[in-house]
Amino acid sequence: MISAEKIIVAVDTQKEEDFLRLLQAMRGHRVWVKVGMELYYTLGPKAIEAVKAQGFHLFLDLKLHDIPNTVEKSLSCLCQKPIDMVNVHAAGGAEMMKRAAEAVKNSTYSPLLIAVTQLTSTSEAQMNQEQKIPGSLLESVLHYAKLAQASGCDGVVCSPLEVEAVKKACGEKFKTITPGIRPQGADQQDQKRITTPLEALKLGSDYLVIGRPITGATDPRYALELILKGH
Numbered sequence: 001m002i003s004a005e006k007i008i009v010a011v012d013t014q015k016e017e018d019f020l021r022l023l024q025a026m027r028g029h030r031v032w033v034k035v036g037m038e039l040y041y042t043l044g045p046k047a048i049e050a051v052k053a054q055g056f057h058l059f060l061d062l063k064l065h066d067i068p069n070t071v072e073k074s075l076s077c078l079c080q081k082p083i084d085m086v087n088v089h090a091a092g093g094a095e096m097m098k099r100a101a102e103a104v105k106n107s108t109y110s111p112l113l114i115a116v117t118q119l120t121s122t123s124e125a126q127m128n129q130e131q132k133i134p135g136s137l138l139e140s141v142l143h144y145a146k147l148a149q150a151s152g153c154d155g156v157v158c159s160p161l162e163v164e165a166v167k168k169a170c171g172e173k174f175k176t177i178t179p180g181i182r183p184q185g186a187d188q189q190d191q192k193r194i195t196t197p198l199e200a201l202k203l204g205s206d207y208l209v210i211g212r213p214i215t216g217a218t219d220p221r222y223a224l225e226l227i228l229k230g231h
């Protein structure tokens, strides 16, 4: 059995009726709901209100990345809403993350502040050639994780395969939020490095981000319940 509180369901849609149908399908399970850019840019704060009205924990995944002042002010606005987790790009730098942490700490709801390290859609070759960051992807993820921790973040988004190294570098309490989760036999789609829910948990992941295996299923509630049973 997997605890529902470890599952973050990525509700990636622009259609309000699909969003509300998915919330209804998950009703009664204490899962987290991830509201990302496409949904937030369509529905705005209404999306937050709908998630909280049903009693779910909320991860607002807007991946902020701008000058420190803009990120601090933007987070001060966003954190007036009852969100439980929010994120920024570690590539924005230490000063940006420190100002983000201050904004979050001084806010009414004080959500967890999470930093995105290297996106799971970025390959090592892309990182080397396009970002001009030499070395391995893991080295870059660990560098960003340590920088995020020193700047006051509570954890990072990374691949389940990087969790062990992140925990070793930053300690057990530093949170790891991992996408790229696929139940046995599920379609891999565009995710490159995948693990099953149970494997991700064994690797030490704190929260599993799962989208299409639940939201794309004919019966999303049944798909979620199978995952909770350890499939």
Ligand code: C5P
Pocket: 010, 012, 036, 118, 119, 120, 121, 157, 158, 179, 180, 181, 189, 191, 209, 210, 211, 212, 213
């Ligand atoms: O549908 P799927 O399970 O692949 O959804 C994964 C979710 O996690 C998507 O909302 C995607 O934007 C997000 N994500 C990711 N890789 C990252 C950061 C976020 O897949 N590095």
